Structures are given as structure tokens and as C-alpha cells.
Amino acid sequence: MPNPTAAMLVIGDEILSGRTRDANMHYLAQEFTKHGVDLREVRVVSDDRPAIVAALNALRKGFDVVVTSGGIGPTHDDITADCVAEAFGVHIDVRDDARALLAAHYERQGVEFNAARQRMARIPDGATLIDNPVSIAPGFTMENVHVMAGVPAVFQAMVASILPHLTGGAPLLSQSLRIMRGEGEIAEPLAALAQRYPDLSMGSYPFQRDGVYGANVVIRGSDGGRVERAMAELAGLFPA
Amino acid sequence: MPNPTAAMLVIGDEILSGRTRDANMHYLAQEFTKHGVDLREVRVVSDDRPAIVAALNALRKGFDVVVTSGGIGPTHDDITADCVAEAFGVHIDVRDDARALLAAHYERQGVEFNAARQRMARIPDGATLIDNPVSIAPGFTMENVHVMAGVPAVFQAMVASILPHLTGGAPLLSQSLRIMRGEGEIAEPLAALAQRYPDLSMGSYPFQRDGVYGANVVIRGSDGGRVERAMAELAGLFPA
Numbered sequence: 001m002p003n004p005t006a007a008m009l010v011i012g013d014e015i016l017s018g019r020t021r022d023a024n025m026h027y028l029a030q031e032f033t034k035h036g037v038d039l040r041e042v043r044v045v046s047d048d049r050p051a052i053v054a055a056l057n058a059l060r061k062g063f064d065v066v067v068t069s070g071g072i073g074p075t076h077d078d079i080t081a082d083c084v085a086e087a088f089g090v091h092i093d094v095r096d097d098a099r100a101l102l103a104a105h106y107e108r109q110g111v112e113f114n115a116a117r118q119r120m121a122r123i124p125d126g127a128t129l130i131d132n133p134v135s136i137a138p139g140f141t142m143e144n145v146h147v148m149a150g151v152p153a154v155f156q157a158m159v160a161s162i163l164p165h166l167t168g169g170a171p172l173l174s175q176s177l178r179i180m181r182g183e184g185e186i187a188e189p190l191a192a193l194a195q196r197y198p199d200l201s202m203g204s205y206p207f208q209r210d211g212v213y214g215a216n217v218v219i220r221g222s223d224g225g226r227v228e229r230a231m232a233e234l235a236g237l238f239p240a
Numbered sequence: 241m242p243n244p245t246a247a248m249l250v251i252g253d254e255i256l257s258g259r260t261r262d263a264n265m266h267y268l269a270q271e272f273t274k275h276g277v278d279l280r281e282v283r284v285v286s287d288d289r290p291a292i293v294a295a296l297n298a299l300r301k302g303f304d305v306v307v308t309s310g311g312i313g314p315t316h317d318d319i320t321a322d323c324v325a326e327a328f329g330v331h332i333d334v335r336d337d338a339r340a341l342l343a344a345h346y347e348r349q350g351v352e353f354n355a356a357r358q359r360m361a362r363i364p365d366g367a368t369l370i371d372n373p374v375s376i377a378p379g380f381t382m383e384n385v386h387v388m389a390g391v392p393a394v395f396q397a398m399v400a401s402i403l404p405h406l407t408g409g410a411p412l413l414s415q416s417l418r419i420m421r422g423e424g425e426i427a428e429p430l431a432a433l434a435q436r437y438p439d440l441s442m443g444s445y446p447f448q449r450d451g452v453y454g455a456n457v458v459i460r461g462s463d464g465g466r467v468e469r470a471m472a473e474l475a476g477l478f479p480a
Contacts, residue, residue: 015265015269015282016269016279016280016281016282017269017273017279018266018267018268018269018270018271018272018273018279019273021266022265022266025255025262025284026258026261026262027258028258029255029256029257029258030258031258032258033257033258039256039257039258040256040285040286040288040291041256041283041284041285041286041291042255042256042282042283042284043281043282043283043284044265044281044282044283045280045281046280046281048280051280051281
């Protein structure tokens with residue numbers, strides 16, 4: 001079977017203005033090469049509805065797989081989900097499954113789930129959600145188009161979520177744990193744990209909020225029991 | 241007058257395979273923003289003739305200005321110039337003006353001007369050359385399409401060459417000097433010189449060949465007499 005062909009669509013004025021240097025293209029190129037997906041084209045377009053819809057339609061018809069990056073946050077210029085719905089001619093609204101994920105997340109955090117944050121639960125009809133173990137707000141897959149966040153740590157976690165579907169490998173299960181310590185404290189115990197579970201992949205995605213350091217540690221593997229056991233060990237290492 | 245709109249076409253398998261991380265897109269985005277050119281879209285395609293021609297035709301019709309990066313070197317997979325000729329429906333061959341520039345350059349270097357190197361003198365009919373003060377092999381402008389090298393130092397020098405044409409500024413004149421010293425030795429005298437000529441821009445493009453360090457120093461300005469005087473001073477600072 002020949003390798004699947006792929007294209008990427010990067011959405012964001014901040015890349016085209018030079019304010020931000022895109023990191024996701026290089027990351028995706030390396031991951032796809034490693035896993036036998038043939039990245040053939042990348043387009044970068046601005047936060048402009050007709051430009052996004054036209055690029056989506058050209059790429060989804062021309063390639064087996066399309067990955068998008070950017071434009072699915074809470075602000076008014078995050079229009080990627082609406083553009084995907086338009087490109088596929090389907091309805092879009094806040095969807096219960098995505099809303100439930102986000103509502104639970106913000107409740108745990110003690111943060112108001114306001115109208116702006118509810119925008120992140122807008123999912124086109126017929127799409128399936130892409131797991132976001134880092135910051136919860138999901139991506140989604142609509143036919144051959146995989147819609148992901150632009151923030152590199154989230155983008156990378158979502159790429160890990162979809163890769164098994166693209167390459168015919170066993171789907172990966174993931175669990176994540178929010179650890180309120182700096183990565184300097186997490187690194188050594190995590191490395192030792194990873195060595196005892198060579199069949200699992202463990203990633204750490206650091207954050208800083210109100211001067212407090214923490215990290216979301218994500219454990220992935222195709223064997224759910226193993227993921228569960230490693231996660232229990234991890235939680236034991238870092239009691240809340 | 242509204243800002244001119246622009247698109248960029250990056251050509252190269254090495255970007256799409258993740259072997260190389262593209263640097264030119266971010267550089268161009270910053271330079272265009274600084275100079276009031278509105279970069280609206282970037283495409284990255286592989287070294288594939290139909291893909292390059294299709295992208296060229298879409299972008300040159302959709303935007304005021306198109307910049308390409310990559311695929312104008314001496315090897316068989318450097319096909320950008322031929323693709324531009326095909327997109328515009330014009331003839332292409334080794335052109336005397338480009339060949340003369342390269343022949344003189346290789347003669348100075350004592351390097352054979354072989355068939356592979358002569359490929360770099362293939363220029364479509366009707367194009368004008370873009371100055372390459374770093375490594376001589378020229379880019380070219382065909383109507384609204386500016387064809388440039390992928391090597392970042394050369395790409396950056398070529399961007400400086402075309403910017404005044406895009407923004408209606410006075411065209412810049414340039415002279416370059418090849419200095420066979422490490423940049424550590426060049427930096428201080430060059431900074432002092434630049435301070436005495438605040439109206440000129442001075443850039444240093446280092447290289448290393450057979451274990452010997454050197455740099456091409458490029459001086460640019462709109463006043464030819466000033467460029468000439470600064471260049472004479474520079475040559476006095478670093479006798480061969």
C-alpha cells in the first residue's frame with residue numbers, strides 16, 4: 001500500500017505578519033516522515049474566511065489527509081471550525097460532548113465557563129473529537145480533515161492522538177495528570193518511570209499560571225491496563 | 241495607495257520531509273511587515289514540476305507580488321527556473337548576462353565553470369536578474385514573480401535587492417567584498433565603519449571553505465558615491 005499523501009493548512013495572521021515563527025509545520029513534517037505519511041504541500045493563510053474555505057476545499061480534494069493548525073481558540077478571530085463547516089456544507093453549533101468536556105475542565109479549575117470559552121465547543125455536525133490532554137478544548141476530524149490547535153504543545157499532543165488512525169497502527173489510549181510542580185522536580189522521577197514502561201510514551205507539557213509552575217504529564221499506549229498502572233504509579237509519586 | 245499584497249512559494253522536499261526547518265518564510269514575513277507589503281499566503285511545495293507550475297500560476301494571478309525561495313542551484317532537482325518559464329509560457333536557456341557573471345566569479349575562485357554550474361545561468365526570456373552579492377548566482381524577476389535562492393543568507397540578500405522596487409523606495413546600490421578572516425576579527429572594525437556611514441547598510445555573510453573562515457561583506461545604499469567611499473575604506477581595513 002502506498003503511503004498516504006498529506007497537506008497542512010496553517011491559519012493565522014501572526015505567522016504571516018512575522019510576529020510568530022511557526023513551529024508546527026516543522027514538527028508535523030518530522031512526525032509524518034517518521035510514520036510514513038507523505039507531506040506534499042503546506043499552505044499558510046490569514047484569518048480570512050474565504051481564503052480558509054478555498055484552501056480547505058483545494059487541499060481536502062487533492063490529498064488523502066489534511067491537518068490544520070490554528071484558529072480554534074475562544075476569540076472572535078478564531079473562525080477555523082466555522083470555515084470547516086462551510087467547506088463541507090454542514091451545520092455547526094456548540095455540541096454537547098465538547099461542551100461537557102470543557103464545563104468539567106473549567107469547574108475543576110474554578111474558572112467561569114463563559115460565552116467566549118463556549119465558542120471552543122463549536123463542532124461541525126458529523127465530526128469526531130480529537131483528544132486534547134494538555135488543555136482539554138478538543139480538536140476534531142471531519143472526513144479527511146483534522147482540525148488542531150495552533151499552540152505547539154497542544155498541536156503536538158493532537159498529532160499524537162491522530163497518528164495511529166492515519167498509519168493503521170493500533171489506536172493509542174491516553175491519560176493525563178496535572179502536577180503542580182516545576183518540571184525540574186518532575187523530570188527525574190518521570191524518566192525513571194518511563195524506563196520501567198518502555199512500551200508507553202510519556203510527555204510533559206509545562207505551564208505557568210499566576211506565578212505557579214506546573215505540567216500536564218500525558219501517558220500513552222495501546223494497552224489500556226498498562227497506561228492505567230503507570231498513571232497510578234505517577235500519581236503516587238506526586239501526591240496533590 | 242493600499243499596500244501591495246504578496247504571496248510566497250517555498251520550493252523544497254527538504255522542508256516537507258522535516259530535514260530542514262524553513263527560515264525564509266519568517267524572515268520575509270518580518271521584512272514585508274516592516275516595509276508595508278501585505279503577505280497574505282505562503283505555500284510550500286515539493287520539487288515536483290506540475291505542483292510548482294500550478295502554485296506559481298495561482299499565486300501570480302491572485303497577488304500583486306510573488307516571492308519564491310529554493311530550487312535554483314546547480315543540481316538536477318533544481319527546477320524552479322524551468323517551472324517559471326513554463327508558467328509564463330516563455331523560452332528558457334543559459335543566458336549570456338548570467339553566464340558572464342558566473343564565469344567571472346568561478347575564474348576569480350579558480351573553480352571550473354562546469355555544466356552543473358552553468359545550469360544556474362538558465363534564465364527565462366524577458367526576466368531581469370536579481371543581484372546576489374553573497375554567492376553571485378543571480379535570482380530573477382519575471383513580471384510580478386521574484387525568484388530567489390533558498391540558502392538563507394542569499395535569500396536575505398536578494399530580498400534586500402528587490403524591496404525598494406516593491407515599495408517605491410529609491411533602489412539600493414550594493415558592493416561586496418570577500419574578506420578571508422573570521423567574523424570575530426571583522427566585527428569590530430565593521431561596526432565602527434557602519435557608525436561613520438549611518439545612511440548605508442552593511443551586512444556580513446560568513447562562510448567556511450576547506451577549513452578557512454571568511455565572509456562576504458555587503459554595503460548597500462541609495463547614494464553610489466557613498467557606497468564607493470565606504471567600500472574603499474573597508475578594503476583598506478582588510479588588505480588581501
